[in-house]
Amino acid sequence: MKNIRNFCIIAHIDHGKSTLADRLLEKTNTLNQREMQSQVLDDMDLEREKGITIKSHAIQMEYTARDGQRYTLNLIDTPGHVDFSYEVSRAIASCEGALLVVDATQGIQAQTISNLYLAVGHDLEIIPVLNKIDVDSAMIDEVTDQVIDLIGCKREDILLASGKTGQGVEEILEAIIARIPAPKGDDNAPLQALIFDSVFNPFRGIIAYFRVFNGSIRKGEHVKFINTGAEYDADEVGVLKLKMSPRDEIRSGDVGYICSGIKNSAEVKVGDTLSLIHISEPTRH
16 A cells, blocks of 8 residues: 555646646556557547546556656546536545646636645645646746745745656656655455546446545445445456456555446445445455
């Protein structure tokens, strides 16, 4: 668990969040150049057409840091639009840290501030990133001062990057590892997992994305959605790479998905808690 980092990206629309996310995926070899369909995390057609992230996604990256250790980085993508503030708050609650991405040509916008307050309210470690520094109209010094005024950080804490050229991306990955705390949790405690998103799949039914805070969830176990009271068998659990990647078990601190043949979307609510139900089975040691 000490080598897991869960983080999100907070940014205003068009400040380059999805482009920067693409660069992180590229740098960690989560996908190769051929798979790089620009703005990978926005995979609904409507989103790519409008260029805004509506459906938050999670994607897991593996990164070998300069210290020689291998880390698992879970990027939980938050919608940039203010209309999705509940979804944003659940995605933020699933993280320990956030990249605050600010467009160096535009400065801080009002909606960035509202999402930032959500993150600060959840005690997230904030890493400020000035994006688009390659553009001629970038106002690096002015925007740096804005960021310092807003979050009270030191000038050297602010990272300079360009999603377009890839400049500064490795520094961002290193900062995620150095500054964002590892998740806390107890693998042996009863399962507690927060659902931060769900998607409908015509073949699998509704797939819920969750972050495990305590305990672990295994394939085949009987789970209960606390809020709705619905109970299901975990037909498949796994982690979210670019595609779903099945696993036998998802442990505390990690982010994953569950398929359990749910057909009715009302039974999976963002913000619900998953727990385990033991059906007269021998206790697991």
